[in-house]
Amino acid sequence: MADGGGYDLLTALPDDVLRLILARLPSTAEAARTSVLSRRWRSLWTNLPQLRFADVTDLARVAAVLRHHSAPIAAVLDLVAPRLQGKLLVDIITPGDQNSAAGIGSAIQIPTFEKATEITIRLLRGIGIRLPPPSGSQRDLGGAVSSEGCPSLRELRIRNADVVSNLAIRSESLRLVQLSRLQGIRQLTISAPALTELDLYACLLWGMPMVDIFVPALGTLRWVDFFRWTSVRFRAMPNVHTLAVFVMVYGYVSHSLPLLQYFTEARDISSNDKLLVEAVKDELPAIEILFLRLLTEGHTFGPCVFHLLRMSPSIRELKLQLEDHTEGRKVPCSSGCICYKPRDWETMNLRLVFLQKVEINNLSGAECQIYFVKRLLRWMPVLKTITLSFDPSVTVSEELSKELLSFSTPEICMEIYLHRDGARVKYSAAN
Template identity: 35%
Template sequence: MSLPAGDGELAAGMEELSLGGGGEGDDRLGALPDDVLRSILLRLPSTAAAARTSVLSRRWRRLWTQLPEIRFPFPSSPASVLPALASRTSSSPGLRLIHVACRDAPAAATDAWLLAAAAPGRLAPGGEIYFYNRTPGDERQQVGAAAWQRTAFRLPCFEAAAKLWLRLGFAHLDLPPASGSGGVFARLTELRLERVHFRCGGYHLGDVLSMPQCPALRDLRISIARGVEKLTIVSETLERLELDILYGLEELTVMAPVLRALNVHACFAWRKPVAMVCVPRLELLWWNDAFDPSLTIFGIGDGDEEAASLQQLTTFNIPVYGRFDYALLQDYVMLLQHFPVVHRLDLKLIYERDLSQFEYLMEIITGLPNIQTLSLWLQTKGHAIGASVFHLLSICPGIRKLQVTLLDNFKVDTPCTSVCACGQQPNLSKCYTLDVLDEVEIHNFRGSGHDFAFVDTLFSMSKDIKRLTITYHHLARPSEEPCKDLCSLGTPGICSEIYFNTTEVLYQPPSSFFPKTPDDQL
């Protein structure tokens, strides 16, 4: 088995230690207990590196086959996985992890190792499988017909696996039969299917994901997928569901009595979705898609008050300036008016760089849910944010906490001129008072005139702000004088905290419930 670049020096060093370093033939490492030696091998970067230690001595020859993990990091060959699985003996422990990351995986080799990994006793109960296949389509973010899409993988039933993550580079995927003959994913709690083309047409995808075939499934993510026109998921265990860019989806049905988090993003290609979502315990709803209350039915909460349990509603990319015939904006308005009470509302507002060709659209939004926390993510392109933010504040009088995050590119989005349309909108601060707002957070503060004007106006609208927290953009170089000006705002009893971001990490809006994996960075 070949060794990745850099592993040769590591093996050479281990060989010197194993031989005593002085040529006397004493196997110092070999004298250690097996469990200690296995813990050493687990620290090597790959299974291939662990296998190379067999050359050290007889003592090492079979140790690597006793490891509880098989790891082939990018870029590995799927052809190496099956021999690694076959080398394990009846005394080898069940695998707790199989991690394979490769490029342009051939179907035959991949099907062979997937089938071998699904064999009884191969995985330990609760084991994890991660398979990442990088293709030219994956690299160019393409999902159209291409040569690599003719590759088709077959997914066997992993009865012992608890976590299964497949990122296939837009290759086809054949699912196991949605019946007793297809087996049961008895222990599966987390499933992530990304960049997949379901060759079955998606007609039984929901059956495979639902009970009784997945009786323990809690977390499900399907991202950037084709081949699913109708999706029905019925599960008594599902707690988190994320559907991200399902090309061609027309109908969605979710019956999940314990679901707490739902994220639907760009699945209906901005067509009017037909959806029935019965999730009485839902707490987090991220809906960044078309919406029509006559076609999309939410069953949230118990009793007469719909959405009684909903804690957070999130929707992104609301245009501040645009054209009045922009249909998706009307969908956003209907979505925001659909839920009367939400604890926290997250919105992302976007500006055009040149406003001269567009109309101010925020006044179309005439109502928001009754909320306590308003979190705004603002892609301003250098424009003033006061008019849009104060409009939203004026229609949610019960707000107690305001979070504002600026998403501008510090080097490109320079502040606009004083004659820009963004400064000519109605100034609601002169006729409106925020009676209960007591906490304000501003992230990625640039220190521009627009930024200081916004903070100054905010304090003139609310005399009860007790806490102000500002974090400067990591490229901003604020002087001491502006900091003094910020600290002097408001009443003497206000607690002001100003931070300078030295980590060069920008605040960004969340895009998924699921954490990133190391393979996401490839």
């Protein structure tokens, strides 16, 4: 802006103030356009601490920006590393198969952050994590995020990255660890005495990795993976109160086993696979919240859930997420199928004296599912609410809805949700 004499008032501002102005523009492209204003503005945008590319489809333009910027990603991180205190977010959204087109390498170099308390690294598949060349002692990713590299770190999140085959995290300070869709792990070791929340999603899908976990203070465990480990050790987890796991009721992978065999004595194993939790043979820890994602593939899940509930007498809340990927191609299993074991689930009674809330999603209306709901209601003397939701592709008859309501009692609030015209609606009995 100019005053009455035509003098540009912005010219008098320091460069740091001008960069603050540019940093508040919606995108890096708009900041770069200010280069045409004058020679003074030409290089200001190249020193911005943050680059934003909104709705970009031409990755060559992104590459050009990165070439002109005075501090590439690795250099920025190296500059920040010794000064950072608090949270760090590294969020790379360039698709991995387009890295070469964008002029970006296949790995992001991450230094160590000794004063960081929270680190989140979110990459897209195909981008790896690289550490700086060692100076004195070799350090891998596990060492970089462990106490030796980040002694103050309390929260660690890594998503969609290619990592080292032997990932060992040993930390005295970590409280939360979330690892999601990591490629390349063959051995996973986590030793964190103060850790209270562990979330592992699709990190051990391939091969037969070895797992060794020591987390005595753990309260919440979420684990979604195909359990095909050559060796697994869960040591000292007496305080777990929330457990969320993915279960193949009767796995379609040749090495997978029914849930029952993951929680029984080793002598019951009929293949070379090991137990999911070797330490748990008679009773789970004092679980209060149990969340099961059940891959049914046309099989009945009642016996498996019965077995878990029998081992979880302290459970207060149960959530079942049913998944079936066969899309109508399944052949119904026979009554002699292993997924019906233990057989006594049909006659034995449980007394789940703490269970007050139940939620079951993606019901198909199959006879075995309706029978399970009927049995479940008999096992819960203090149940307050049960929510039943049907799969969007299922047409639910009035008779079936009324049958489910008939299983309930006046003390229980039962809600049934159906899908009509693409919308999820609560069932209301016809007058």
